[in-house]
Amino acid sequence: MEWTCSECEQRVPDTLFDTDERMCHECLDQSNCDHDNKVYQPSEPENKVPEDYNCEDCGKSFEIPDEEVDYER
Ligand SMILES: [Zn+2]
Numbered sequence: 001m002e003w004t005c006s007e008c009e010q011r012v013p014d015t016l017f018d019t020d021e022r023m024c025h026e027c028l029d030q031s032n033c034d035h036d037n038k039v040y041q042p043s044e045p046e047n048k049v050p051e052d053y054n055c056e057d058c059g060k061s062f063e064i065p066d067e068e069v070d071y072e073r
């Protein structure tokens with residue numbers, strides 16, 4: 001049996017699924033995370049590293065802020 005995660009809408013087998021939360025384990029981890037350790041990765045074309053902004057703890061990607069990230073907030 002497969003479920004569709006309410007968060008990422010990925011189809012996941014029920015062994016990877018928390019039926020109470022209706023979220024896959026990946027999204028559950030992300031929803032339980034405060035995302036306190038978001039890191040901005042500036043693009044490095046010479047190293048083929050794309051610009052990215054994500055949480056170090058759970059790996060969730062966030063929209064890249066227009067301005068430089070303000071770590072004081
Ligand atoms: Zn999910």
Ligand SMILES: [Zn+2]
Nearest residue numbers: 033035055058
């Ligand atoms: Zn996080």
